[in-house]
Amino acid sequence: xxxxxxxxxxxxxxxxxxxxxxxxxxxxxxxxxxxxxxxxxxxxxxxxxxxxxxxxxxxxxxxxxxxxxxxxxxxxxxxxxxxxxxxxxxxxxxxxxxxxxxxxxxxxxxxxxxxxxxxxxxxxxxxxxxxxxxxxxxxxxxxxxxxxxxxxxxxxxxxxxxxxxxxxxxxxxxxxxxxxxxxxxxxxxxxxxxxxxxxxxxxxxxxxxxxxxxxxxxxxxxxxxxxxxxxxxxxxxxxxxxxxxxxxxxxxxxxxxxxxxxxxxxxxxxxxxxxxxxxxxxxxxxxxxxxxxxxxxxxxxxxxxxxxxxxxxxxxxxxxxxxxxxxxxxxxxxxxxxxxxxxxxxxx
Amino acid sequence: xxxxxxxxxxxxxxxxxxxxxxxxxxxxxxxxxxxxxxxxxxxxxxxxxxxxxxxxxxxxxxxxxxxxxxxxxxxxxxx
Numbered sequence: 230x231x232x233x234x235x236x237x238x239x240x241x242x243x244x245x246x247x248x249x250x251x252x253x254x255x256x257x258x259x260x261x262x263x264x265x266x267x268x269x270x271x272x273x274x275x276x277x278x279x280x281x282x283x284x285x286x287x288x289x290x291x292x293x294x295x296x297x298x299x300x301x302x303x304x305x306x307x308x309x310x311x312x313x314x315x316x317x318x319x320x321x322x323x324x325x326x327x328x329x330x331x332x333x334x335x336x337x338x339x340x341x342x343x344x345x346x347x348x349x350x351x352x353x354x355x356x357x358x359x360x361x362x363x364x365x366x367x368x369x370x371x372x373x374x375x376x377x378x379x380x381x382x383x384x385x386x387x388x389x390x391x392x393x394x395x396x397x398x399x400x401x402x403x404x405x406x407x408x409x410x411x412x413x414x415x416x417x418x419x420x421x422x423x424x425x426x427x428x429x430x431x432x433x434x435x436x437x438x439x440x441x442x443x444x445x446x447x448x449x450x451x452x453x454x455x456x457x458x459x460x461x462x463x464x465x466x467x468x469x470x471x472x473x474x475x476x477x478x479x480x481x482x483x484x485x486x487x488x489x490x491x492x493x494x495x496x497x498x499x500x501x502x503x504x505x506x507x508x509x510x511x512x513x514x515x516x517x518x519x520x521x522x523x524x525x526x527x528x529x530x531x532x533x534x535x536x537x538x539x540x541x542x543x544x545x546x547x548x549x550x551x552x553x554x555x556x557x558x559x560x561x562x563x564x565x566x567x568x569x570x571x572x573x574x575x576x577x
Numbered sequence: 578x579x580x581x582x583x584x585x586x587x588x589x590x591x592x593x594x595x596x597x598x599x600x601x602x603x604x605x606x607x608x609x610x611x612x613x614x615x616x617x618x619x620x621x622x623x624x625x626x627x628x629x630x631x632x633x634x635x636x637x638x639x640x641x642x643x644x645x646x647x648x649x650x651x652x653x654x655x656x
Contacts (some may be wrong), residue, residue: 264626315628315643342643346590347629349619353627420621429626429639450644545588 236542243442250390258297265290284475291386291400291467299378299384299463300456306340307375307451311444313341317350322361322368322433327411330364338371339396345373345542352549357428362412370562371403374537378459379508386470386516395529399537402565405531409467409561418554473517493527494570501534511535526573533566580610581655586622586642589615596645598633603651604624611655 268289269275275282300446308309318341322334348369375396384392415422439447511532518528543555550558583600587593597613604611616622625634629643632655642653 316626319628342629344629346592347643350622350630351590351628353619353623354626364597426620426623429624505594561620 243445247445254297254301258294261294261297262290265350274397275527276468277506280475284471288467288471291470292464294461295382295385295463295467296393296456297364298381299428299459300452302377302381303455304448304452306313306534307448308444309340310342310451310507311439311447313337315341315343315347315354317521318368319354319358319360321363322355325361325364327361327363327408331404331407331411334360334364334367334407335371335375335400338368338374338403339400341368341372343372345539345545348542348545349548353423353426354428357424357426361411362416363407363409364406366410366558367403367407370406370537371400373539373542374403374533375399376508376536378455379512379532379536382463382508382512386512387519391525393527394525395532398529398569398573399533402537404570406558406561406565410557413557415554415557418551418557420549420551437450440493450506452499462509463512466509466514466516469514470520477517494530494567494574497527497531497570498534498566501531502538502559502563504535508536524574525577526570526575530566533569534563537566538562578608578610581612582636583611583613583655584634585613585615585631586625586627586634587615587617589617590631592645593631596633599646599648600633600651600655602648603655606648607652607656609655 265286266277267284269278269286273285275285277283277286302480318337321337322330325333352365352369355368356362380392380396383395515528515532518531519525538559543559547559581604583604585593585600587596593615597615601611601613604613622630622632625632625639627639627642631645631649632642633640633646633651635655646654
């Protein structure tokens with residue numbers, strides 16, 4: 230039996246504990262729905278047809294469900310991400326051509342750990358070491374937009390189809406927008422000092438291979454960090470969703486944000502771009518809109534423009550990009566989101 | 578007494594402050610003579626090859642980037 234010298238724990242023990250944990254998770258998850266009905270209708274004695282009854286049952290079911298899904302996925306993604314450091318992604322993208330490079334960058338944007346506060350050093354690291362500008366943008370667009378929190382919440386509340394639609398179209402926008410920016414040859418709108426700054430290779434030394442227990446530890450770290458940060462938004466969001474579920478009349482939004490209103494998609498994007506919220510904060514609004522008759526394309530467009538394009542991120546990027554390039558970036562991505570919104574409203 | 582130059586690379590965000598605090602605590606517990614400097618210039622980050630902030634540099638060597646480690650773990654990196 231080998232012992233992991235870094236933690237002193239036996240790998241077999243870790244596997245056994247993980248299996249037990251997974252089984253417990255599944256059992257609790259399966260009993261959430263009967264528990265919620267029992268809690269609202271038997272324990273509290275609410276009527277299942279009443280607004281209050283359906284709101285309470287909704288909240289008691291959805292809140293733990295979404296938090297459990299979030300913890301599980303964030304843990305899994307944390308482990309996956311321990312294989313993809315920004316440094317490694319940079320090496321994979323350096324010297325790539327456009328097209329294939331845009332696709333690879335958009336995909337790596339999903340799995341590479343990224344925080345918009347690190348957009349500047351990441352941008353410098355990419356463009357000074359041979360990653361083409363357009364490929365860099367494909368990464369910078371997909372990384373915030375297609376993220377695990379958005380996908381989990383979409384999956385948990387609306388099912389896998391909406392989650393897959395969101396991820397798929399987000400990737401397409403990242404690939405296309407990055408490709409277009411690359412074709413426009415806008416390198417002269419990057420601040421001059423960026424290309425002059427030498428990029429050190431010291432990073433490789435801090436990039437030593439990890440053991441499995443270190444990866445598991447990174448997964449746990451991600452759960453503590455992300456779930457610890459977003460749970461109040463999730464609860465607040467589900468509370469709003471529950472209230473709407475119970476009280477707001479069906480099809481309330483249909484006339485304003487339904488398929489018939491052609492101007493609803495651009496309006497959703499115009500409102501969404503300057504708004505900044507994490508995925509957890511936006512989902513309740515999305516939930517409310519969808520349930521009351523808003524069209525899916527309009528709602529996806531709204532969500533993408535809130536999460537994918539944000540005012541703080543563009544302000545941060547101003548350090549390395551001249552205003553015309555920022556405007557082009559926002560314009561191209563917003564146009565992509567518009568197209569997605571219209572296409573979904575037409576097709577679905 | 579051994580001395581260390583501890584550099585924190587970051588924009589001054591909450592995570593950067595936390596990393597600086599943990600690093601300082603680790604250096605104190607190790608009984609080192611140390612100085613903590615916060616570097617907010619992206620051109621300087623690039624020279625260290627940093628692509629995720631906050632990052633920790635000890636005596637000119639990049640130790641960790643994009644993560645806020647506990648003081649306990651930082652001790653191994655700073656010692």
